[in-house]
Amino acid sequence: MYSKTFLSLLLFAFTVWCAGAQNSKKTDQKIQTLHTISSNEILEYATELSSPKYKGRLSGSPEFQDVANWCAGKFEEWGVKPANNGSYFQYFKNEFSEVNSLGAVIYFNGKEKTYLDFPEDYLPGSNSANGKVEAELVYVGYGISAPELDYDDYKNIDVKGKIIILEPGIPYTKNDTILAKWTPYAYHRYKFRNAVKHGAAGMIYASKIANPNTVHLDGFIYAHVDTKVVDQIFSDAGKDYKEVLKQLRNGEVPSFSLPAKQKIFIKAETKYFPDAQACNVVGIIEGTDPELKNEVIIIGGHLDGQGQMGDVVFPGALDNASGIADILAAAKALASSQVKPKRTVLFILFGGEECGLYGSKLYCEQPLFPIEKTTMMINLDMVGNGTGFFVEGGKSHAQLFTHFEAANSNYIHREMESSASRKNYGRPRSDASIFESAGIKTFGLWTRGSVFPVYYHHPMDKTNVLTPEIMEDAAKLLYLGVLGVANDESL
Ligand SMILES: [Zn+2]
Missing domain, CATH: 3.40.630.10 (Zn peptidases)
Known part of the structure; x- marks a missing residue:
């Protein structure tokens, strides 16, 4: 006769074996899938x-x-x-906008016209208004007006009727531990609205990526340009773009108007669907x-x-x-x-x-x-x-x-x-x-x-x-x- 202990041991072993078999069956099924x-x-x-x-x-x-x-x-x-x-x-x-043609961006340095190439030099603005604009240029850095932070890229400059050159980003550095205070100013939408509030007629954005994460504003025509285009515009004006960027990233405000002879023309063919x-x-x-x-x-x-x-x-x-x-x-x-x-x-x-x-x-x-x-x-x-x-x-x-x-x-x-x-x-x-x-x-x-x-x-x-x-x-x-x-x- 088998002892009770032996029988229960046998039962235990069987249960463990069953559970193991169950698990390995599950694993097999998982591997099959x-x-x-x-x-x-x-x-x-x-x-x-x-x-x-x-x-x-x-x-x-x-x-x-x-x-x-x-x-x-x-x-x-x-x-x-x-x-x-x-x-x-x-x-x-x-809401969204259809971009119905590549439009055009033309730069005039005072002597000759340069037709920018798509997509090497520019991309149309995903939310640009429909139409054409031609104007003189103003560089506005990050395009931020933050009185409570004692910071204003539009201080002492007039952008009314002008095309602004705008940078993405915020004047936040690793030394500045309070990122949150700049957050409201990091949005493209804020920057666009602020530009229109100051009377800008158009914009070239020094950020050449297609971007629907912006906003349609009545009559505001813009395009994205490669930074090499901005570099050219600056050097025609006797300015060093790299130096200006350095100032910007140091928290300084380097905004300035470019010489009147330098102009940008932007054509955008878009249709806006607000609803x-x-x-x-x-x-x-x-x-x-x-x-x-x-x-x-x-x-x-x-x-x-x-x-x-x-x-x-x-x-x-x-x-x-x-x-x-x-x-x-x-x-x-x-x-x-x-x-x-x-x-x-x-x-x-x-x-x-x-x-x-x-x-x-x-x-x-x-x-x-x-x-x-x-x-x-x-x-x-x-x-x-x-x-x-x-x-x-x-x-x-x-x-x-x-x-x-x-x-x-x-x-x-x-x-x-x-x-x-x-x-x-x-x-x-x-x-x-x-x-x-x-x-x-x-x-x-x-x-x-x-x-x-x-x-x-x-x-x-x-x-x-x-x-x-x-x-x-x-x-x-x-x-x-x-x-x-x-x-x-x-x-
Ligand atoms: Zn993604």
Whole structure:
């Protein structure tokens, strides 16, 4: 006869074996799903999103709604459910302007005219008024009037009827510990309004990136120019641009009028749509645990881009078709996964990011799940060109991050660095920062070690600068990491 002790030992061993078998079955199932994530498919998504038919996915435009519909169609196909009371969309107001031609920027130095080249020397202003302007020039540095900080770039100069030359940024230095006081002056919108308030007729912005994150102001015509254009204008006036920039960065105010013979001509052909709207695309995979399904993990990234200027599309392949393609692949994998998430997973493809983070702000003001029930948010922006990963927030939210670290070290084997959540420089610049400020634990994921040149907000940001292998691995990291967090009962 066997003793009771021996029998219970045997039973215990059997139970352990069963649990082990169960676990390894789960692991096998997870790996099966993992292998369905393919770089070819992800590149197809990115190619669709970057297609000229969506005209660069400008938030507010009809083509943005078209691409939002395409993404919602994919969610539906895979069984990712609508997250907003039966709808895949969460709408908000989003004014925008169509840029109908490349327009023109001509510089006259007093002797000869120079026609600036697109996109080497200039880009049209995304929110410029329609029309033409020709005038003398005034350099206004950062274009800030902050009486309480005893700072005014417009002090002792007259810009009425003139075209101003404006710099991006704020007079904040590493020695100045109080960044927050300059924050209200860091916004392009503030700078544009301040210019119009002082009577400027037009502007060339010494920041050559396409940028819908500005504002349409009646009659205010502007273009972005390369700093080499400003350098030329300065040297024709006998000024040293580098010296002036040095003064500016020291907190001095170097504003001055340029000689009257030097002129700029700007032509802009735009149409303004003040009452347009855009949306976030929201899809959900409901958790399987009766309790934990009330908690949500958000996977987000911005769907919108810089639009189209004349016939030139800004495809926004890296920024951010890459992130959306990764999210779609992870959504498909999570939806078909035999290992189900116990917590709920919410996908948000943001609109209005390029216009000023409209979509993420809207979500945090009108969340679909309570903020306090939101376990974490991971944001993907420019995740498609490189050899490794970088995770902002990994060091701040270490317990959550272990799931992503384990996914990487067990299955993906990429270099993965992380940092603590970082304070934004001057103004919030990413959807992740909006969620982090709302009190949600947030990771910002992007790729590192560029294989191809990065063409930021530029017509050359095409799918040929994407590395499909890292996109596949990013989708795998999302699938495994999110599943790990979703099923971690110790959280
Ligand atoms: Zn972006």
